[in-house]
Structures are given as structure tokens and as C-alpha cells.
Amino acid sequence: MKIKTKISEMLNIDLPIIAAPMFLVSYPELVVAVSEAGGIGCFPSLNYRTPEQLREGILEIRSKTKKPIGANLILHKEHNPNWAKQFEVVMDLKVELIITSLGTPRTIAKEIKSNGSTLFCDVTTLKHAQIVAKSGADALIAVSQGAGGHAGAITPFALIPYLKKEVGLPVIAAGAISTGSQMAAALSLGADAVYIGTRFIATPESKAQNEYKQMLIESSPDEIIYTEKISGIPANWLSKSVERSPEILEDGPKKIAAGHAGGEKAIEQEYKRWRDIWSAGQGVAQIHEVKPAGEIVKEIAGEYLATVNNLPR
Numbered sequence: 369m370k371i372k373t374k375i376s377e378m379l380n381i382d383l384p385i386i387a388a389p390m391f392l393v394s395y396p397e398l399v400v401a402v403s404e405a406g407g408i409g410c411f412p413s414l415n416y417r418t419p420e421q422l423r424e425g426i427l428e429i430r431s432k433t434k435k436p437i438g439a440n441l442i443l444h445k446e447h448n449p450n451w452a453k454q455f456e457v458v459m460d461l462k463v464e465l466i467i468t469s470l471g472t473p474r475t476i477a478k479e480i481k482s483n484g485s486t487l488f489c490d491v492t493t494l495k496h497a498q499i500v501a502k503s504g505a506d507a508l509i510a511v512s513q514g515a516g517g518h519a520g521a522i523t524p525f526a527l528i529p530y531l532k533k534e535v536g537l538p539v540i541a542a543g544a545i546s547t548g549s550q551m552a553a554a555l556s557l558g559a560d561a562v563y564i565g566t567r568f569i570a571t572p573e574s575k576a577q578n579e580y581k582q583m584l585i586e587s588s589p590d591e592i593i594y595t596e597k598i599s600g601i602p603a604n605w606l607s608k609s610v611e612r613s614p615e616i617l618e619d620g621p622k623k624i625a626a627g628h629a630g631g632e633k634a635i636e637q638e639y640k641r642w643r644d645i646w647s648a649g650q651g652v653a654q655i656h657e658v659k660p661a662g663e664i665v666k667e668i669a670g671e672y673l674a675t676v677n678n679l680p681r
Contacts, residue, residue, distance in 0.1 A: 369406065369669050374538045375507060375561035378486055379436050379465060382406035383669050385551070386540060389440035389467065389662070390517070390574075391415060392643070396428045398573040398661055403435035405662035406669070408465060408532065410438030413454040420668035422454055426461045437572030438488075443471025450576035459483050467509065468500070470601070472531035477504030489538065492527075497535045504536060509563050512543035516566040516649030518603045519543065519594070524646070532558040544589075548671020552679075555672075564668075566649040571661040580646045581658055583608050589650040600643060609646040616645060 369382065376384040385407035388399065391414060399409030411429075416422035429437055439458045442448040447470060455476060458466060466473075468478050469490040473480070480487045481504065489500035490509045497508050510531050512524035520527065524543050532539050541554035542563035551562045568574060570581045583606055593607040597617045610616065659667075 369666065369673075370676050371669060371672065373560040375540060378506065378538070379408055381408050381436055382472045383553075383665065384561035385665055385668060386410060386438065386561055386563045387568050388516075388542065388563050389415075389438065390565050390569065390647075393569055393574045393576045395575050396425060396432065398568060398571065399429050399437055400432045401571070401661035402568070402665055403433050403437055407665045408436050408438055408666065409661075410440060410465065410467060412440040412442070413451070413458065414440075414442060414448055416454075419450065419453040419457050421644075422457045423461065426457070426463065426485070430461070438467055439463045440467040440469060444467050444469075471507065472499055472503045474503040480504075490518075490542075491531070492522070494530065494534055497531050497537075501535050501537055507538040507540060507560070508535060509540045509542050509560070512541070513586030514589075514592075514604070514650035515543035515652070516569075516604055517647040518601050519649070521602065523595075524554065527559040528554065528559050544649050544651040546651075546654035548668045548673070549632070549675045550651075550654070551668055551672045552675040562668075564651075566651045567655055567664060567668075568661055569648065570655050570658045570665035571664065572658060573661045576646075580606075580609075583646065584619070584652055585655055585657065587648065587652045588654045592648060592652065594652050604647060604649050606646045606648045606652075609644060611647060627669075 371383050373384040384405040387402040387409045389410040389412040391412050394411040399411050402409035416425050465486050467488045482675040486506050488507045489505040490511050491497040492511050510527045511520050512527050538560040540561045540563045541559035545562045545564050554562050569576045589606045592604050594604050596602045
């Protein structure tokens with residue numbers, strides 16, 4: 369099965385389905401499953417506490433699939449003090465897709481292109497999109513209202529066509545996409561691919577705790593809380609997990625201090641802080657069971673084709 373778009377051609381994949389990189393969730397098993405199914409699996413470099421562990425993780429993925437994969441780099445030093453070292457590793461191992469968040473890729477875009485990799489950037493507003501476009505982004509990930517984790521406040525019905533028209537780069541839709549019909553809606557708005565996170569949490573391949581997966585399945589869209597008080601950046605979280613630790617809303621966000629023990633001790637604290645505070649998007653509405661990631665990819669693609677064929681004419 370193949371669905372041809374600008375993004376699928378750009379990444380040399382069969383299906384324009386990108387598994388979003390998720391902190392403490394997306395590891396080799398999930399990345400491999402999605403890429404092998406025809407999409408592209410991605411992981412956050414921050415999942416690995418040292419550059420050496422990151423290298424080992426990528427090599428493990430490479431030993432299990434020859435398909436393209438993606439890595440996310442958070443470029444904000446306070447949130448990710450080791451990002452420059454992580455960048456060296458992903459470039460050395462020629463990761464096909466680099467996704468940047470919380471910062472401009474201006475200083476690394478040229479090296480990414482010369483390395484043969486593709487650069488996508490998370491954006492939530494036109495201002496962000498224009499900055500990364502000038503910095504060399506190949507495509508924009510429109511993180512819309514309802515997306516899991518760090519998310520924007522603009523509905524995808526406005527954001528996707530807006531960015532497409534004003535910036536002119538291919539746009540990837542992110543936010544509350546769990547089914548093929550939602551993928552069809554996104555592509556009809558002008559998106560060239562979908563960026564799916566929450567749906568892939570409830571898979572055997574994800575490293576989310578079983579309680580996390582079950583809470584996600586049992587949650588409804590109105591049980592997703594959108595706040596900046598947890599991480600310092602507006603994001604969506606499972607309200608049931610936040611309610612277990614109400615002090616986190618009272619204490620407010622804590623920053624990682626760059627340069628503190630090379631950042632490693634601070635990152636260790638960050639892992640502990642988020643271990644039981646779980647993010648998810650409004651796409652929980654369409655998630656009812658744990659299902660293999662590869663099966664989800666194929667199911668979404670099949671539903672997409674069926675939806676397109678059944679649209680009124």
C-alpha cells in the first residue's frame with residue numbers, strides 16, 4: 369500500500385505517517401515497527417541520557433531496519449543542555465530525518481542538508497514558521513490545538529492552510545489524529561503528512577507504563593488538561609495523572625541548568641519529574657485498546673483510502 373505526497377517522496381517512505389518522538393515512550397522497538405510498516409518512526413534524543421547511549425540506541429534501530437528513521441532535537445539549552453553532542457551523533461550515524469523543537473535550527477541546517485538528511489521543525493504559529501523557514505527547514509510540523517505534549521492553541525482547520533499559504537513549505541499535521549478519517553481531513557486541509565503521537569502510546573512496542581496506557585484508553589478528550597505550569601511551555605496532559613501530583617501545578621516548572629554536571633544530573637532529575645506525569649492529546653477519543661504499532665499504521669492508511677473513496681462528490 370502506498371500513499372504518495374510531497375513528504376512521502378521527500379523521505380522515501382510508502383505512507384505519509386510519522387510517529388512523533390515521545391519522551392520516555394519512543395524507543396527502538398516502536399521506531400522499527402512504524403518504519404517497517406511503511407511510515408517513519410522517530411525518537412527524541414533526550415530519551416538517552418548520554419551521547420554514548422544515544423549512539424547505542426540508533427545502532428540498535430539500524431540493526432533491525434534499513435528503513436528511514438527520525439530523531440528529535442530540542443535546541444533550547446535549558447531544556448536540553450547536551451543537544452550539540454546529540455547532534456554530532458545523529459549526523460555521524462546519518463539519521464534520515466531531523467526534527468527540531470524549541471529553537472531555531474539556523475546554526476545546524478546547512479550541516480543537516482550536506483549530510484543528506486531532511487529537516488522538519490515543530491511550529492505552533494506563523495511567526496515560528498517564518499523563522500524556521502528562513503533557517504532552512506524543509507517542512508513545517510503544524511502542532512495544533514489538541515496535540516499531546518507541547519502544543520499550540522490554534523485549531524488545525526485554521527493553522528494548516530494558513531501556514532501552507534503564508535510560508536509555502538510542505539506542512540505536516542499534528543494534533544488529535546488517531547484514525548484514517550482524521551488523516552483524510554488533515555490532507556484535505558493541505559497537509560502532506562500526519563504526525564501521530566498519542567495513538568502510538570497504546571502499543572506493545574511503546575515504553576509507556578501499562579498504567580499509562582490504560583489511563584489513556586480510559587480517558588476522554590475533556591480529561592486532557594492544557595497548561596504551561598508543568599513544563600513552562602503550554603502542553604496537554606492526562607488530567608488523572610496530574611491530579612495524583614497536584615503539587616506540580618503549585619510548584620511550577622523547573623528548568624534544567626545547563627552546565628550542571630554536564631547537564632546529566634539535571635537530566636536525571638527531569639526523568640524522575642516526568643515519570644508519573646503523563647502527556648496525551650485529545651486523540652484519546654478514538655483510542656480504545658492496545659494494538660501493535662505496525663497494525664495501527666496499516667489500519668490508518670486503509671481507513672484513509674476508504675474515507676477518500678467514500679466522500680460525497
